[in-house]
Amino acid sequence: MADDEVVADDEVVISPARGIEQTFAKRLSSTWPLLIAWTRRDLRVRYRQSVLRSGWSLLQPLTILATYGWVLTAVLDIKPEDAPYLTFAWAGIVPFTFFAQSLSQGVGSIQQAGSVISRIYLPREVFPLSVVAMSGVDLLIMLATLIVVAWIQVGPPTMYLLGLIPVGVVLLIWTVVVTVAAAGLTVFRRDLNFAVPLAMRVLFIVTPVMYPASLVAEQSEWLVRLNPLAVVVEGVRSSVYRAQWPDMQLLGAHFVVAVLCLLVVSIGFRRAEPRMSDFV
Amino acid sequence: MNERLEGLSPRVAVRLDGVGKVFSRRGHDGTDLVALDRVDLQVMEGEIVGVVGPNGSGKSTLLKVVAGVTAPTTGTARRRGRVAPVLELGTGVHPDLTGRENAALLCSLLEEARRPTADHVNQIIEFAGLEQHVDRPVRFYSTGMLARLAFSVAVHSDASLLLIDEVLSVGDLDFQDRGRARIRELNSNGTTVLLVTHDLSLVTEMCHSAVLLVEGRVEMVGDAESVIDSYVGRPRAITDAGPIELRVNRTGLSPDGALTVHMNLPEGAGSTCVRFDYITQAPALFELVEQSSSLVCATSTIEVVGHGPIRFELSTLGLPRGTYQLHATVEDEDGGSSLFGAVPFDVESARGGYLLDVPTSLSVDRRAVEAT
Numbered sequence: 001m002a003d004d005e006v007v008a009d010d011e012v013v014i015s016p017a018r019g020i021e022q023t024f025a026k027r028l029s030s031t032w033p034l035l036i037a038w039t040r041r042d043l044r045v046r047y048r049q050s051v052l053r054s055g056w057s058l059l060q061p062l063t064i065l066a067t068y069g070w071v072l073t074a075v076l077d078i079k080p081e082d083a084p085y086l087t088f089a090w091a092g093i094v095p096f097t098f099f100a101q102s103l104s105q106g107v108g109s110i111q112q113a114g115s116v117i118s119r120i121y122l123p124r125e126v127f128p129l130s131v132v133a134m135s136g137v138d139l140l141i142m143l144a145t146l147i148v149v150a151w152i153q154v155g156p157p158t159m160y161l162l163g164l165i166p167v168g169v170v171l172l173i174w175t176v177v178v179t180v181a182a183a184g185l186t187v188f189r190r191d192l193n194f195a196v197p198l199a200m201r202v203l204f205i206v207t208p209v210m211y212p213a214s215l216v217a218e219q220s221e222w223l224v225r226l227n228p229l230a231v232v233v234e235g236v237r238s239s240v241y242r243a244q245w246p247d248m249q250l251l252g253a254h255f256v257v258a259v260l261c262l263l264v265v266s267i268g269f270r271r272a273e274p275r276m277s278d279f280v
Numbered sequence: 281m282n283e284r285l286e287g288l289s290p291r292v293a294v295r296l297d298g299v300g301k302v303f304s305r306r307g308h309d310g311t312d313l314v315a316l317d318r319v320d321l322q323v324m325e326g327e328i329v330g331v332v333g334p335n336g337s338g339k340s341t342l343l344k345v346v347a348g349v350t351a352p353t354t355g356t357a358r359r360r361g362r363v364a365p366v367l368e369l370g371t372g373v374h375p376d377l378t379g380r381e382n383a384a385l386l387c388s389l390l391e392e393a394r395r396p397t398a399d400h401v402n403q404i405i406e407f408a409g410l411e412q413h414v415d416r417p418v419r420f421y422s423t424g425m426l427a428r429l430a431f432s433v434a435v436h437s438d439a440s441l442l443l444i445d446e447v448l449s450v451g452d453l454d455f456q457d458r459g460r461a462r463i464r465e466l467n468s469n470g471t472t473v474l475l476v477t478h479d480l481s482l483v484t485e486m487c488h489s490a491v492l493l494v495e496g497r498v499e500m501v502g503d504a505e506s507v508i509d510s511y512v513g514r515p516r517a518i519t520d521a522g523p524i525e526l527r528v529n530r531t532g533l534s535p536d537g538a539l540t541v542h543m544n545l546p547e548g549a550g551s552t553c554v555r556f557d558y559i560t561q562a563p564a565l566f567e568l569v570e571q572s573s574s575l576v577c578a579t580s581t582i583e584v585v586g587h588g589p590i591r592f593e594l595s596t597l598g599l600p601r602g603t604y605q606l607h608a609t610v611e612d613e614d615g616g617s618s619l620f621g622a623v624p625f626d627v628e629s630a631r632g633g634y635l636l637d638v639p640t641s642l643s644v645d646r647r648a649v650e651a652t
Contacts, residue, residue, distance in 0.1 A: 010361050011288055012348065019351035037388035037395070041374060041381075048376040048417075119365050120389055121348035274351030277344070278303055 019274030020121055031123045039130040043137065057138045058145075061097050065089055068210045080212045083241050084153045087146075091240055092209035092233045094146050095167075098139040099175050099229060100200050106131035106179035107196045110187050114280030124273050128183035132175055146240060154241040163239035163246045170251055171232045173258040181265045187276045209233060228254050288358050293441055293472040294323040294346055298355035301341050301496075315341040317496040318355070325360070325440075328463070328473040330483035330504055332511055333493035339476040342493065343443045346474065364390050364439030366431050366447045375419040379410055379429060382418050386433040400436065407462070408432035409455065428455055435462045442466065445476045460486065480508050 013021040022030075047053040065086070072078045073085050080088040109127040110117065117124055143164075147157055186192045207229045208216060216224050224230040231254050235246035288295055301316040315338045323329050331339045344350045345357050347365045374382065383404050387396035405414050408428040418426060428451050434442065448459050463486065467473055475487060483490050483504050490507035492500040500507050 012359050012363075014345060014348050014351060014357040014359075016352050016354055016356075020348040034389065037385065041377070041385050044381065045374050045376050116389065118344070118349060119347070122389060277350045 017274070018270070027123055031126060031129075034122055034126045035129050035133065038126050039133040042130055042134045046134070057141065061093050061142065065093055072210050078211055078215070081214070082237075083150070087150045087153045087241055088212070088237070089210055090146050090149055091237045092207075094139065094142045095171055095232050095236050096204065096207060096209050096229060097142065098135050098171065099178075100204070101138065102132045102135040102175045102179045103182060104196055104200060105135070107182040107186050107192050110183045110276065111190075111280055118277045118280055124184070124276055125180050125269060128179045129176065132172075132179055135175075136172075146236075150241040157240070158243045160239050160243050160245060163235065166248070166251055166255070167232055167235035167239060167246055170228065170235075170255050170258055173255070173262055174228045174232075177258060177261045177265050180269060184265075184269050184272055184276070187279050188272070203227075203229065206230075207233060225250060228258065288360055291325050292322055292360070293325045293327070294321070294357070294359045294474070296321040296342075296345070296355065296357045299342075299345055299352045299357055300354040301338070301345060301350070302353045314496050316345070316352070319493075319496070319498050321491060321498060321501070323472060323474065325472055326467065326470050327489065328467055328475060328487045330487035330490035330507075331474060331476045331493060332478070332480065332483060332490055332508065333499075336495075337493040338496040339493055340445055341496075343445055343474060343476055346441075347443055359441055361440030362391075362438065363441045363443060364434045364437040365443040366434040366445065376417050378416060379414040379418055379421065379425075380405065383408075383429060383433055386430065387437070390433065390437045390439070404429075404432045404436050407436065407458070424451055427451060431459060435459070435466060440471055442471055442473045444473065446478065448475075448477065448479075448482065480512070483508060 015021055047056060050056065052059065069085060069089055072089075079085070082088070083091075106128040109131050110124050113127045116122065117127075147161075151157065182192050182196060206223055207227055208224060213224050213230065213234055224234075231247070231250055235251060238244045238246045296319050299316055299319045299321075300314070303313040303315060317338075319338075319342065321342075331342060333339055341350070343365065345352050346359055347363055348357075349365075374385075377385065380401060383401050384396050387400065387404070405411055408425075408431070410425060410429060413421065413425065418429070421429070427447055431447050431451070434444075442463070444463075448456060448463075451459065460482075463473060463475075475483070477483060487504040489502060490504040491498055492507050492511050500510050
């Protein structure tokens with residue numbers, strides 16, 4: 001039907017299947033500036049009315065590091081072979097925190113923006129994406145601290161640091177996929193609000209963040225190879241202090257799967273979007 | 281190719297073709313809610329169109345479909361240009377952000393994030409009359425202030441289509457005047473306006489034409505006056521305002537010194553009477569007075585024997601829109617009389633401006649007295 005239609009440039013068509021009809025390019029171009037505006041709002045609001053303000057974004061991971069680190073090194077006597085425990089564990093916590101924070105804050109983001117999305121049309125992925133963007137700001141800060149810590153404990157950064165780029169891409173795509181999907185589903189069914197915290201705890205245990213991947217028994221190695229976060233964490237360690245490239249083959253496979261998932265989630269999200277405001 | 285699928289003809293701002301919206305309520309009572317039922321509508325550029333109808337007739341859903349916020353279940357909506365919905369209270373605002381930050385954010389959302397200039401934001405704030413509060417978090421704002429801010433943002437956007445859902449009536453009188461003036465100004469520059477409201481005098485005053493929605497269907501489209509006449513002519517369901525209780529203590533009135541008046545607006549279509557129940561033990565006189573204290577009607581003094589309510593009936597509610605008060609005058613024991621407080625009530629949706637057409641009378645239902 002679109003072929004025969006005469007649609008002027010400034011004409012907006014709202015149809016049952018897609019809500020506001022728009023081309024992918026147009027949608028993307030309107031998403032960007034809105035994403036920036038909404039992220040700016042999130043960043044502004046985040047620590048208002050709190051005493052420690054941005055101290056919280058470091059205090060949380062530092063507390064995890066201190067408690068788990070103490071239990072694992074002093075109580076369980078785990079010693080990574082390749083670096084002091086602080087560098088080792090921090091290299092795991094930094095990417096994991098990015099994912100965990102994006103997902104746990106993003107899962108309810110569309111639902112919480114209910115007053116906006118039931119009045120103004122905005123591409124709804126703006127809300128989870130802005131949570132990811134906000135965590136991304138934290139990620140950059142924490143990454144800087146990681147590089148400093150590794151420099152002090154292991155040695156200056158090498159060219160292998162560039163390995164962080166492919167690792168970061170895989171981490172970003174996965175985080176976007178999972179956060180956007182979770183936020184979209186939560187609009188219709190609130191179960192994920194409860195499931196996500198639980199899932200994060202499980203994921204934290206099965207991912208070699210606080211313990212070395214080399215401790216994982218051979219018959220359980222698939223756990224580390226299939227888990228994108230484990231691949232990312234290992235990739236960060238290789239790039240930051242092991243002076244070696246990440247396992248590119250494994251990373252490539254995860255990249256392909258991530259992109260496919262991104263495609264599926266995009267299509268599903270676009271289909272569900274026209275009905276979202278009826279549920280918030 | 282079906283004719284309906286063609287794009288908008290020139291000078292058409294909005295067109296709905298067979299738009300239906302059904303909210304499925306699986307998991308609730310199982311029945312689907314039909315909010316809009318095959319609505320066809322065309323709005324020309326530069327028009328101000330009023331959308332009227334009883335609660336739940338689909339007026340807000342209509343605006344949401346046009347805004348693109350929700351997709352229709354059937355049919356297609358088309359519009360031209362940028363749309364600015366005038367937002368309901370508190371929308372888009374974050375309680376911890378200041379008035380200025382909220383205004384800027386709302387601008388960004390409406391204008392697809394072109395960041396507003398400081399000048400633009402100042403204009404908005406000035407129009408909203410919030411200069412003194414602009415750097416306080418909106419948490420401290422009253423609902424009226426929030427509404428003014430949201431309204432102000434929308435009427436300062438460069439949108440060619442303004443969607444207003446009952447927001448104009450929230451501000452104080454001064455702001456309402458400015459709001460109306462601003463809408464007229466935008467309209468004279470070519471902005472199209474869709475105005476949802478229960479304030480029928482606003483529709484006659486501002487709108488070129490009006491649409492009457494009833495149970496999701498377009499019952500009538502036409503010039504504002506005739507649509508409103510047809511709407512007002514319908515049997516109205518008066519919403520229950522809840523009992524309003526007035527208790528005044530004065531010595532000498534009655535053994536317990538109290539007079540209670542209940543006002544109940546009975547529900548149900550076709551019912552057009554208002555009942556006031558009062559309890560007093562002294563002879564009383566009731567007057568229905570308009571806000572400007574012109575007497576509408578009064579009863580003769582009623583002698584009440586013993587305790588009990590008297591049902592008090594306005595045979596029809598053909599009152600002009602406005603605020604009314606029910607006064608009670610009660611005789612003192614020594615023969616003097618004293619005016620007793622008043623029960624104010626608003627008549628919201630009735631004929632506007634037909635002051636001569638007041639078929640109201642007060643009558644006392646004696647049976648109610650005797651029964652108690």
